[in-house]
Amino acid sequence: MGLLVEMKNISKEFSGVKVLKNVNFELFEGEVHVLLGENGAGKSTLMKILTGIYEPTAGSIIINGKEYSKLSPKEAKENGISIIYQELSVVDALSIEENIFVGNLPTKKFLNLSIIDYEKLREKAKNILKEVGLNKDPRILVEELSISEKQLVEIAKALAQDAKIIIMDEPTSSLTMEETRNLFKIVNRLKKKNVGIIYISHKLKEIFEIGDRVTVLRDGEYIGTKEVKDVNEVMLINMMVGRELKSKYFDSTHTYLKKTEVIFEVKNLTRADKKVQNVSFKLYKGEILGFAGLIGAGRSELMNAIFGTAKISSGEIYLFGNRIFIDHPYAALKKGIALVPENRREMGFFPNFDIKQNISIIPFLKTSRFYGIWGLIDKNKEKQYATEQKKYLNIKCSSINQNIIELSGGNQQKVVIAKWLAANSNIIIFDEPTKGIDVGAKR
DSSP: OOEEEEEEEEEEEETTEEEEEEEEEEEETTOEEEEEOOTTSSHHHHHHHHTTSSOOSEEEEEETTEEESOOOHHHHHHTTEEEEOSSOOOOTTSBHHHHHTTTOOOEEEETTEEEEOHHHHHHHHHHHHHHHTOOSOTTSBGGGSOHHHHHHHHHHHHHHTTOSEEEEESTTTTOOHHHHHHHHHHHHHHHHTTOEEEEEOSOHHHHHHHOSEEEEEETTEEEEEEEGGGOOHHHHHHHHHSSOOSOSSOOTTOOOOOOOOEEEEEEEEEETTSSSOSEEEEEETTOOOOOOOOTTSSHHHHHHHHHTSSOEEEEEEEETTEEEOOSSHHHHHHTTEEEEOSOHHHHTOOTTSBHHHHHHHHHHHHHOBTTTTBOOOOHHHHHHHHHHHHHHHTOOOSOTTSBGGGSOHHHHHHHHHHHHHHTTOSEEEESSTTTTOOHHHHO
16 A cells, blocks of 8 residues: 655644644555544644645645645645545535535536536536435535535535545534445445545544544644554543543433423424424423434424524423513523534534633623613623633633634534523523534543
8 A cells, every 4th residue: 555645743833832743644545544532632733734724833744755844725635635524614505516516617618618517517416426325406505405415515525526535524423324334335435446534533433343543642642543453442532531431421420300390391383394393392300301313303403493593383382381482592592592503613603703702692692682782791701701611611722712713623512502501591402412522522
């Protein structure tokens, strides 16, 4: 197997804070090399250096025998490097086929002008969609797809670029078991074509099914590289967190709830678009109520209706025995109802706000009037909310003034949860809350 890429002694600093310290990484042809580490370990930063988004503070990158001190996105693409992001980068306003071939649309001549050859585009898109197992008309707008279907479009986009190095960042986070099995078949086909895959995942069982080697980072430092066949789950967790997790999730003090007081009840709820029909349930004080079902079964659609982001045509909602009417998310948050959404980047936080602003926004909105138009921001309170939640949830950041988009996905999720905790929410809806979260953060 030939060496595709070697990253030597890579370091990266942001505002004087070292996020990568002399990290080494290599990828061979036909290999699935798993990159493992807790949220904030530096995995995404290392990959952004390889794809030319970030410039390393120190170190070098060797691709096909040529050494670079830094890469531009154009150079990365020319060297056959493609990335499938955990936070989807599809364009909702474009069709599936346009997303797959964005920046590389086939053209033809018409009256001596170059125009898009939609017939050729559709044919090429259909072939790739068949390969990834997405049975959709290529002309459909991406905004009409579910998150799992958008994930498959991302994979199709990488295949369309005929990449030699494909980085998959949490590729199965929104996929069903069947879609995951299909992805693994695609990966194995790519291996046979000598494509190198860098695979980032917090689902440890996947590593043993798909991985050849695994490299572990911790707090921006290189911990080691192992053959997957030579390690087990406990060994990898110890390398990741630097200690043994004696108990993953189980709380030995937990006692089963005596169902006494109903604090929240939904009766015969139906959405206007009929995606949810005649759903009823009760939530008791101190209870964790789980909602199960396959992707597309209506779990998220139900929760969005309760929270006011989708219109309800019929049904009743009761809070502490009193009927309430929620036609807008502002009405829900005023009642102490919180939503941690499945897609945190689109619905969970404000990317142009820093950490303290994101955490304090809900407490301030809760005490405001007229849909948030009337109210004041207390700078001391803003700092207090953020400082308390940073400590409580162990949010890894340089300071509460840091922009949220500079955080890892797991720490962004902690900020999303923190804003609802700071507002003393009575009921919290968690929609796929551990998506992209490491074992330590889950615990």
